[in-house]
Amino acid sequence: MKEILRTDGLSVDYGGNRALDEVSLSIGEGELVGLIGPNGAGKTTFIDALTGFTTSTGRVALRGVDLSRERPHLRARKGLARTWQSAELYDELTVRENLEVGAVRPGSGGYWRELFTGRGRGHEPVKRALDLLELNHLADDLPDSLTQGQRKSVDVARALAAGGELLCLDEPAAGLDSEESEELGTRLRSLVDAGSSILLVDHDMGLVLGVCDRIYVLDLGRLIATGTPDEIRSSEIVIDAYLGQEGVPA
Numbered sequence: 001m002k003e004i005l006r007t008d009g010l011s012v013d014y015g016g017n018r019a020l021d022e023v024s025l026s027i028g029e030g031e032l033v034g035l036i037g038p039n040g041a042g043k044t045t046f047i048d049a050l051t052g053f054t055t056s057t058g059r060v061a062l063r064g065v066d067l068s069r070e071r072p073h074l075r076a077r078k079g080l081a082r083t084w085q086s087a088e089l090y091d092e093l094t095v096r097e098n099l100e101v102g103a104v105r106p107g108s109g110g111y112w113r114e115l116f117t118g119r120g121r122g123h124e125p126v127k128r129a130l131d132l133l134e135l136n137h138l139a140d141d142l143p144d145s146l147t148q149g150q151r152k153s154v155d156v157a158r159a160l161a162a163g164g165e166l167l168c169l170d171e172p173a174a175g176l177d178s179e180e181s182e183e184l185g186t187r188l189r190s191l192v193d194a195g196s197s198i199l200l201v202d203h204d205m206g207l208v209l210g211v212c213d214r215i216y217v218l219d220l221g222r223l224i225a226t227g228t229p230d231e232i233r234s235s236e237i238v239i240d241a242y243l244g245q246e247g248v249p250a
């Protein structure tokens with residue numbers, strides 16, 4: 001499998017606190033990879049460091065290209081997309097417009113023309129993202145009218161429409177009930193089947209163990225395990241550090 005992401009010795013210090021400690025991992029093209037661990041383990045910090053939202057040492061490479069010194073918007077432009085725990089949407093814009101804001105780039109032929117005509121370089125990625133996340137029937141709705149599960153899907157669609165090749169999703173299932181979380185899992189799998197690669201951070205073990213190809217486990221900023229969902233489920237180290245507290249779904 002071709003590698004899409006590799007980190008080497010990625011570390012983050014907050015004052016005297018080492019939030020991320022020499023994390024080296026890789027994600028293959030078309031892989032859905034989970035990142036789990038207890039509260040404060042460094043999962044969000046890892047996404048922040050990958051996407052450039054916090055200062056880090058070590059190396060981040062996307063398709064072999066070193067992005068370690070690039071600013072966040074340039075990493076995003078090169079295909080490293082993220083969502084945030086809070087999943088904020090623009091409440092005054094429709095679902096489609098929320099996607100267009102990220103997909104249409106300044107200088108690519110007129111932001112406003114593209115926004116109002118729906119045509120231009122941002123049009124195809126938005127259409128594809130609406131199709132893949134099954135949001136077409138909600139495209140003209142305002143976020144206020146959406147369920148929490150639909151809002152999370154819009155957030156993922158926005159990252160995809162913005163040109164994300166590797167989508168780093170920070171707790172997309174937070175606040176979802178088990179049915180909504182299962183639906184989200186199905187959509188994430190179809191995104192991967194359609195060629196995206198995903199890094200999924202979540203505490204919903206039913207989701208992570210159910211949909212991921214491979215899982216990394218962080219504790220106190222360090223990688224303590226990696227493996228398939230079955231390997232992780234039965235790992236003593238992981239049960240001690242994390243799964244013992246969460247309860248392991250069958």
Ligand SMILES: Nc1ncnc2c1ncn2[C@@H]1O[C@H](COP(=O)(O)OP(=O)(O)OP(=O)(O)O)[C@@H](O)[C@H]1O
Binds near residue numbers: 039042043
């Ligand atoms: N901006 C910051 N400034 C200082 N310390 C921070 C900052 N962000 C995170 N930390 C610290 O870094 C460590 C890792 O936090 P992080 O939020 O990455 O953990 P997490 O695994 O995502 O936790 P959770 O599952 O609760 O979201 C924690 O000790 C946290 O207090």
